[in-house]
Amino acid sequence: MNRSLASGVASVVSAKVVVLVLTLLSTPLLYRFLGASAVGEYAFLLSIFAIYMIFVSSGITDGVRKYLAEDRSVATWSEHVVGFYLRLAIALAVVGGLGLVLAAESGLVALAFGDELTRYFYVLAALVVTAQFRDFARKTLMGFGLERYSEPLKILDKVGFVAVAIPLVYLGFGVTGALAGHLIASVLVAGVGLALVHRKLSLACVFSRPADRFPRTEMLTFNTMSILLVFLLMSLYHIDIVMLQQFRESSDVGNYRAALQLAEFLWFVPLAIQTVFVHSTSELWSQNRHREISELASRTTRYTFLLTAVMAVGLAALADVAVPLYFGTEFEPAIEPLLLLLPGALGFALARPILAVSQGEGTLRYPVAATGGAAAINLALNAVLIPRYGMHGAAIATSVGYGTMFVLHCWSARRVGFDPLTDARIGRTTLTALLAAVPIFTLATAVSNPWLALAVVPPLGFGLFLAFALLVGALDPTEPFELLSLFPEPIGSRAEAIHGRLEGRLNEGSAWNWYQQLLFVAGVSLFVSGLALGVLDPGV
Known part of the structure; x- marks a missing residue:
């Protein structure tokens, strides 16, 4: 892994570590103040929102960071890419926000989910608009390779949410207070993020008209495939929550969400790697450096497996201790679903970096097919197991769906043109x-x-x-020090010196x-x- 790529990963990982710490500290307060039933409603609403936002923003955010990272010969390429996607972002944000308002006003929400949830959809409608610009700003900065700016915005988003949501929930505003925290935090991040983008490139580019040879069709095609890919991924994340809400009480949904919350802690490093690899490996693909891509992917798979496996084993060993201490005794029913989710969460962690490298190549046919296969298995098993076994059935179905992601994306990677298992061990x-x-x-x-x-x-x-x-x-004995050598001073230089001496001993036999x-x-x-x-x- 070269230092520029490693610095991008380090920036993302550092921000994710801070966000993880904030999440670890704030989640028990939020869950205790809400209670299991309200947590179930809150998790259900966020799942609906996440699936809805796929069609509003996913093609835009993935597209802008991919195409900004590419070195094209088109004049003023960056200005036209940002302008193209910003116009699309504005249009879809307006349509998406109005769509939720109309659904709530017409009674469609009440018909589908019940009258008690209708009032929340007005908050979600506002959140559609603010989240669109928040995500556009962050992904644009990432496309420019400015993770040192984009990643602190995630910290700002989390701090803003915690600062607003926790007091409001404590004061009795319940789910509305939690959603208000997301809304206010996204307004703050969108404002700061767009200001940073404007410093790099004037947002007046939204009014510029690109030349005829600007690849609009290619970019829209990528958007379409990207939306399909993200939809399939989000179905793996959220379909269990949505279906469980229809068959069980909100308290069961809340306990299941608590189990998912802990299982998803395994993903923070794989998700950081995926975030950086999408645009970072685009350059390697454009230069046809297939061997280097395979080496990078397989080594990353091995490191991800090692790190995630030790976390999964530790979490499984301490589940009966950690869950009641962390969430409270009300959430003790979450222990068994957590244990069922951990094997699949490990498989999903391994699949994320592989998927990111495939996305960097730009041809999404095989990644979509692999993800679609896992999503279909997940949906079918949830439909069969949830009505009979409730949250335990959801945990089994989701774990199997997650686990098949790794197997199917290894197949997809070979079809795309690289082998993620070369040095995976x-x-x-x-x-x-x-x-x-x-x-x-x-x-x-x-x-x-x-x-x-x-x-x-x-x-x-x-x-x-x-x-x-x-x-x-x-x-290998040298690898821990090789990884530590990429860290900032004083860790980096000392680890590099140890790495050099250790390699010398290896060479001496x-x-x-x-x-x-x-x-x-x-x-x-x-x-x-x-x-x-x-x-x-x-x-x-």
């Missing part, structure tokens, strides 16, 4: 997860104090996982003895830590 990584799961679960069971378990199991579990990854060859010593020291350290905590019996 799937077998070794799977073995690492299985070997590490035994002591991690044992440790989680042995520590009876829930707060102590949350403090002890994650770091010790990560150490065990890393040791097993090195032992079975899922991770003395690495295996050093490698064994490292694993021995790691094992002894973990064993001593277990004794000190009373987890292990000294007589064993």
Whole structure:
């Protein structure tokens, strides 16, 4: 991974880490103040909104960041791309907002979802407009390669939401207060984001008329395929919530949403990589650097698998502790759906970067077919299992749908022209997860104090996982330091120096003895830590 691409990923990951921390801190408050039933209504409304916004904005946001990243010979290319998509964004925002107002006024919403939800759709109508410009501004900045500006806007959006929504919900405004938080935050982000875009390129380009050879048809075709792809993806995210609301009480939907909330924490790094890879790999595809693309994709698949697997194992081991402490005892029914969702969430995490590389190529036929296959399986299983098994059926159906994404997108990648499994080491990584799961679960069971378990199991579990990854060859001894060398100072330079010395030892052929010593020291350290905590019996 070159440094420019790595810096883009680092910018996105850094912002996602901050947003993740804010989410971790604010979600328990929001869920406790709302209660399980209101959380169910809130999750249902956001799912409906997300599916609706596919047709309003997805083709625009994906298109503007893809085509801005391309180096075309057309004069004033960037101005015409931004102007073209901004005009489209304005038109669709107006039509989309009015569409929701008319649906609420005509009684269509009441007929489909009930009278009690109708009033929320007026807030959603305003949110359509503000979210359109928020997302357009962010994705335009990303298309220019300005992740250092676009990603802090995500933090601003989250801070704005938390600052508005939490107090309003606490004061008794319920779901309306939570939706108002999204509305006000998106207004703020849209204003700042468009101002930053204007500094880079005048927004007066919305009035410019591109030359006849400007590829309008190509861009609209990409939009159409992109909308279809995003619709299929969003169906995987939201169809279970929508269907569960129709067959079960809102409290069940709220508990299921809590399980999804924790399972989706596994995705923050894969989603960051996907966000950057769509436009970053467009340049590699335009230069026909297929071998480099395969190497990048397969290595990313391996790192994603390692990181997500250790998180999934840890979350599964601590589920019965984490859920009631995090959401409150009212959400304890979410534990079993969470355990059912984790395998599929791991598969979906692996599919996201592969999908992003395929999107960068621009021919979306195979990614759409792969995603469509997973979405069809997900829809069919939800339709069969939800009426009979409720949220447990939804969790099984969604987990299977998520898991098939990885298999189908590996097929899609080969059809597109790259191999995401060249250096993925799937077998070794799977073995690492299985070997590490035994002591991690044992440790989680042995520590009876829930707060102590949350403090002890994650770091010790990560150490065990890393040791097993090195032992079975899922991770080379130099790779952790190679990744750390991409970090800002002072971490980067120190890690790079260690990486250089370690590579030298490998080249001298003395690495295996050093490698064994490292694993021995790691094992002894973990064993001593277990004794000190009373987890292990000294007589064993």
